[in-house]
Amino acid sequence: MNDDSQFQAVIASFQPLLRRFLVARLGNEADADDALQDTLIKLHAAMAGGEIDNPKAFAFTIARNVSVDIVRRSARAKSRDSAYGETQTERAGDDFVDRQPGPEQQMSGR
Numbered sequence: 001m002n003d004d005s006q007f008q009a010v011i012a013s014f015q016p017l018l019r020r021f022l023v024a025r026l027g028n029e030a031d032a033d034d035a036l037q038d039t040l041i042k043l044h045a046a047m048a049g050g051e052i053d054n055p056k057a058f059a060f061t062i063a064r065n066v067s068v069d070i071v072r073r074s075a076r077a078k079s080r081d082s083a084y085g086e087t088q089t090e091r092a093g094d095d096f097v098d099r100q101p102g103p104e105q106q107m108s109g110r
Contacts, residue, residue, distance in 0.1 A: 007044050010055045015040075018063055025067040035070055039063040 011018075018039065022032035039062045043055065052058050101109065 007047055010047070011040060011043070011059070014056050014059065018059055021060065022063055022067055025064070026070060031070055031074075035063060035066045038066045042066075 015036075019032060019036050022035045022039075023029055026032050026035060039059060042062050043059050046052060046058065046062075047055065
């Protein structure tokens with residue numbers, strides 16, 4: 001059995017469980033699908049690099065670490081966007097409105 005068919009056989013048994021785990025951790029399917037793809041890429045690389053005693057446990061460890069990274073990245077992005085929004089723009093409902101004059105206003109001012 002070649003590496004790819006072995007990888008396919010291994011993930012076929014627990015991929016649905018892994019996806020449910022990621023949906024539960026991340027709260028939405030889009031982020032879970034991204035995390036699942038990252039997890040499977042990392043698992044494939046690890047399996048190609050050597051023998052893994054328990055691929056299922058290893059995959060769930062990778063998935064947990066990937067989900068933590070996504071949550072941290074999301075929190076940093078929200079914090080950064082909030083800080084930028086407070087200093088550079090005004091809020092109009094849920095949208096940010098730039099305080100700078102638009103192109104039409106700049107031309108009429110000249």
